[in-house]
Amino acid sequence: MKKISSLILLIILQNSLLAQVREPVQAGSITFERKIQAHKLVQEMAEKGGMPQENADKYKAANPAFNTSYFKLEFNQHGALYKPAEKAGMPSDPNEWFKMVGYDNEVLTQKEQGSAILKKSVFGNSFLVLDSLHKIRWKITLEMREIAGFQCRRANALVLDSVYVVAYFAPDIMSESGPESYSGLPGIILGLALPYEHVTWFATSVSITPPDEKEWKQMAAKQAINKTEYLSKISAMVASWRDAGGLVIRKASL
Numbered sequence: 001m002k003k004i005s006s007l008i009l010l011i012i013l014q015n016s017l018l019a020q021v022r023e024p025v026q027a028g029s030i031t032f033e034r035k036i037q038a039h040k041l042v043q044e045m046a047e048k049g050g051m052p053q054e055n056a057d058k059y060k061a062a063n064p065a066f067n068t069s070y071f072k073l074e075f076n077q078h079g080a081l082y083k084p085a086e087k088a089g090m091p092s093d094p095n096e097w098f099k100m101v102g103y104d105n106e107v108l109t110q111k112e113q114g115s116a117i118l119k120k121s122v123f124g125n126s127f128l129v130l131d132s133l134h135k136i137r138w139k140i141t142l143e144m145r146e147i148a149g150f151q152c153r154r155a156n157a158l159v160l161d162s163v164y165v166v167a168y169f170a171p172d173i174m175s176e177s178g179p180e181s182y183s184g185l186p187g188i189i190l191g192l193a194l195p196y197e198h199v200t201w202f203a204t205s206v207s208i209t210p211p212d213e214k215e216w217k218q219m220a221a222k223q224a225i226n227k228t229e230y231l232s233k234i235s236a237m238v239a240s241w242r243d244a245g246g247l248v249i250r251k252a253s254l
Contacts, residue, residue: 029072050244071085087104231253
């Protein structure tokens with residue numbers, strides 16, 4: 001009887017261990033929830049002289065502190081496409097400047113070419129930008145966190161020399177991609193935070209259905225400008241904005 005009980009216990013333990021071993025995911029799609037601290041961005045614009053403080057106060061009194069939207073990241077061994085789950089359109093409130101600068105970005109990552117194509121909108125002007133994949137110097141830590149059912153490890157980095165980035169990547173999903181242009185970790189990024197830019201992305205669900213690359217090919221076939229041309233155009237748009245112009249350029253660059 002004891003032998004039978006021991007055997008049953010052993011089988012249960014083995015099944016439990018096998019259940020914990022996840023088959024590596026090589027293709028699929030991820031839904032992200034993005035949260036922007038709208039009040040802080042509006043206040044920052046007021047402090048930079050881009051809007052009257054009275055306007056910022058009225059906006060904060062009438063609107064939620066956080067702006068929430070959803071994005072989809074399709075991925076496979078060739079690259080990834082990050083895009084809005086739904087198009088937001090132009091904001092009805094002119095004080096929501098953060099919705100007018102890179103709010104609905106689309107990013108096509110082309111792994112084999114080592115490049116990315118970015119579709120950005122800045123104050124109603126649409127830009128298609130060809131850029132090289134960012135070589136981010138990540139520092140991987142021991143901190144772990146579960147996101148959308150996957151165990152993720154934390155990594156930290158600086159981009160644009162001073163923008164602090166926190167990422168949580170899932171080694172079980174074999175893609176180096178992530179939200180926007182953030183990539184280069186040994187597993188897909190399921191959680192991303194830019195604390196001083198007041199924005200986060202966290203995965204809410206993961207699908208293992210391989211993506212259809214038709215939309216990828218359509219985006220790759222379009223004529224794009226380089227990043228230098230893009231930033232030159234943005235700088236010209238906000239040339240008279242002084243400190244507020246720098247804030248717009250930084251957000252348009254991320």
